[in-house]
Each structure stands twice: as C-alpha cells, then as structure tokens.
Amino acid sequence: MNMAIVVKNLIHNYGDTAILKNLSFSIQKGDFFIIIGPNGSGKTTLMKTMSGILKVQNGLLEVMGRPIKTYSRKALGRTIAYVPQTMQADFPFTTREVVLMGRSPYLGMLGLEQKADHEIARKAMAFTEVESLADRKLDQLSGGERQRVFIARAICQEPQIMLLDEPTASLDLAHQVKIMDLMEELKEQKQITVVMVSHDVNLAAMYGDRLLLLKQGKIVTLGKPDNVLTYQTLEETYGCTLLVDESPLGKFPRVSLVPRKALDPSKKAGNHT
C-alpha cells in the first residue's frame, strides 16, 4: 500500500443539507496534495472528516491502509496532525509550551514531557524558525509567527500525514511563501504527506503535486496542476472569467482574475453611463 488516505463513497450531511456527495479519491504517500474549490464546496468538512474530528457518516475512509474507525484517539494523533483555520490565543502560553503540547498523543494523562520530548520540540521549533521565540507568549506574536508556532506543534506530533486548513489565509505575501516553502521541505525532508485546503489557486499550482477541485460537495477534477487548472474547468467551477497562462517561473499554470473593465474598455471604473 502506498496510499496515505483512501476515500470511498464518502457522504456527509449537516441536517438536511448534503455537504459531501459521494466522494472517492486517494492521496499517495509523500504527496503535496491541495484541495481547492469555491466557498461552500465542502473543503473544510472534508478536512475535518479526514482528521477524525468529524465522524465518517457514510462511506469508507482509510488512513495508512486502515479504516479510520480502527484508530484510537491517541493513535490517530500520532498519525495525523491537523492545523485548523482559526486558532485561539486567549491564554498566555509560550511558544515552547504550545509546541510541547504536540507531544501529548505520546504521553500519559498528565502529559509529563521527558527530555526526548523537549528535544523533539526544539527541533520542530528550529524547523519552522521559531526557536528564538520559544519563551515569548503567543499573544505577543504576529500572525505569521503564530502560524509557524502551530505548524511546529503539528510537526512535534511526528505525524505521517499533516492536514492544514488554509494556512496562508490572512498572511502577507512573504509569510505565504515562507509557509508554503516550509510545507515543501516537510514533504521532502521528513517524507510527510501534506494535505492542504487553499483558496489560492496560484499557490496550489506552484506547490501542489496533485490538486483536487471540489464544487458543491462533488469532485470536478483531480490531477496534476496543469490538468486541473485549465480555464474551461476553472471558469465553470468558479463562475467568473479567468485568464490562465503559463507561469514565467516554470511549467505550471498561472491564473489571473479578469476585472470587468478589462473585458469591456468602455465600462471603466467611475464612468457609468
């Protein structure tokens, strides 16, 4: 088996509303797998199901060759690390304390960390370059720094699969690239399968090995970026005019938004007639 995650006929409903409609796909070990799609396409629900936060309502979900139901909570925590979209920072934990919490799937009830756990946490902090912030409190960090702390915490779980829900949302350009580069390093150096939800199709094009395009709980396409990110598919899925060309940086597509004024030069902004 060289599949990290296998999904077969997955169905999920919230009350009467169908969110995931019979999804089937698989994610190879060691892939950088990015899920894209318009708002309300079920990306986050899919993510929460794969991370074990939501129960599988209907269908089959296999993690590293075993049905997810057969995992204990802690065993799942040792296999999959999850970085959710929003994170609280109300209580003044330090960076070190937060990263160390990533060890809890390996520890007993009181979570007493051994020397080895501290060493793993230190390496995780070094990996995401937050070691110098170890004793700073979480609420004193910038958004980008905080995101790197939470990723270090996830690395500290020593997972085989890492799931991230829009880790670059609300970050500035420099931090977006930094987080994405970090994920690529994680995949290459630690052979971790990275699964990410992203709104940014260009980041997905640049970093993703394979992309999954969702719309209204169904798979539109799944494949390499240049197979998924064609203008026909994207325009149909997102319902807006787009320009897709090849990026000057390499052999992957580049998606540009097209404003109305560019389509019809007579309708320039501020010139309503």
Next chain:
Amino acid sequence: MNTQTPALLRRLLAVSFLLSLFLFMAIILGISIGSTKSGIRSVLQSLLGGEASDSMASTIIWQLRFPRVLLAGLVGATLSLGGLVFQAILRNPLAEPYILGISGGAAVGAILGILLGFSRFIGVSLFAFAGSAGTLLMILVMSSGQTILKKDSLLLSGVMVNAFCSAIIMFLLSLTQDSRLHNIIFWLMGDLSMLDIRHVGILAGLIFPCFIIVFWQSHSMNLLLLGKEMAQSMGVNIRAVTLILLITTSFMVSTTVSQVGLLGFVGLVIPHLLRLLLGPDHRILVPSCIIGGAAYMIICDLLARVLPQQGEMPAGVITAMIGAPMFIFLLKRSGK
C-alpha cells in the same frame, strides 16, 4: 538548556512548597488571632501536643478556631479551583462559579433543602447539587449555538441567572418566619462559623476526590485552551473531559455552598493572580489554586473576624469587597 526530564515536576514541587509555607502561616495566624488572645506560642504548644497553659485556650483553639480555619481552607480551595476550571472549559477568563450563577443555583437548592427540613449532609447537599446543575444547564443552553461562549453573552446570562436565583431566594425567605430566617440570611452571605470538626471532615472527604479528578484532567485543560478541534486532533476526548470537569466542579462547588453559603469572586481572584505569577499551565495551576485558594480564604475569614469592632461579619463580605473591584478591572482590561 533548562530542559531536564522532570522540569515540570520540579517546578510543581517548588511552587507547591512555597505556597504550602504560605498556607501554613495563614493557618497559624488564623488559629492564633481572635477575640480571645491566645498568642502564637500557646497555639504552637497546643498544636505540638504539649499541655496548653490553660484548658480554656485549648478549647477555643481546638473546638472553635481549628475547624473554622480548616473549613475556610477547604472552601477557598474549592472555589478557586472551580473558577479555574470554568475559565478553561468556557475559555472565558471572567468565568467563576458565583458570577456564572452556579453558586446562586446551589443556594436556591440548599435553602429549599433546609426549609424542607433535610439534614445538612446528603440532604441539603444533594438539593444544592441539583440547583447548581440546573443553573449550569440553563447557562449552557442559553449560550449554546456558538462554539465558543462569548464573553458578553456568558456574563449576561450569568447576571440573569443570578437575578432569577435571588428572586427565588427572596420568595423562599418571605415564606419563612421562624428563627431559621436569621440563620439562612447569615449563611447566604457566606458564613464559616457553623460547622464542627466532624462536618468539616465529611466535607473534606467529599471534596478531596474532586481535587484529584481535576488534577488528573489538567493537561487536557491545557490542550482545550488551544481550541476544541486542535485538542481533539491531539487525542483529547472533548466530550468526556468537559462532562467530567463540569460535573465534578459543580458537585464540589455546590457541596461547599450548601455548607457555607455564598462566597463570591474567590474563583476569580486566585486563578488570575496565580496565572499572572506562574503562567497558564494547568498542571501547575490546579495544585497552586488549591493551596493558594485555601490560604486566601483563611486570611479573608480572619479579616472578617478581626475587622469589626464587635462580633464578626460574614467572610463573603470580605471576598466580595476584594473580588468585585478586581472583576471590574479585569473586565475593563479584557475589553481592550
């Protein structure tokens, strides 16, 4: 590098030791000072088992002050731990049994129990537990629908629950006309003078297991503060942990309320003070709140006995005088 194997354990022991010293001093002071001056030396003599200089002093110390100091300690420990737990579970730094109305609910239950003629233990305690569980349920229902209980909605629902409970208490009081009235009113304001050593022992027996259960969940409380989903993805059974903590906490809070009445804000003052000094790790905070809360309450009770020119006032007056301004300060700061 300060990352030795038992770093946390060593820190826990050091902190507990220091706070225990503080608690010990509070106990000695609490036993020594009172309307009859005993002097620290005769107290120590008496404590060490030696024959006290006069039997009168010995009686006062052992029959009156000692149970009272122990009771104050137990109550302080319970209430500050209760505050700590509610702050973690509701992820709201202003949560506290008294402010949330949990204590008020327990009081309603307890008064009903007293008026129906039940005995102090088991009977009245069970009524108090039912009352606090009822208000807890009400609060959770009122502020449900949101994954995180917002500061304002939680506080507002607490205010309303409290108002409702006070109304019921007033109603019950208006039905009461005999000598129980004075007792109930004094008890309502937080009175530590009524229990003998046997009752204190029973109370301790009921409450100590709760302390252990909460400490056992202290790491889960840490994880919970990172958010439900994150905690869940690290192997925490959110439902079970929340349920265990809510039931344990409302049980221990209602049991103390049924014995000593309403002592407000203890669960606000101590956890905040200790969090400021020691950081947010619950594995340190839980034992610290137990020891520190005990010392704090003993001193508040001491002040309540010593400050008035004649007689004494309920300890609840002192805790509210210290706690209410602090609450306003914290509320103002959290609004920023």
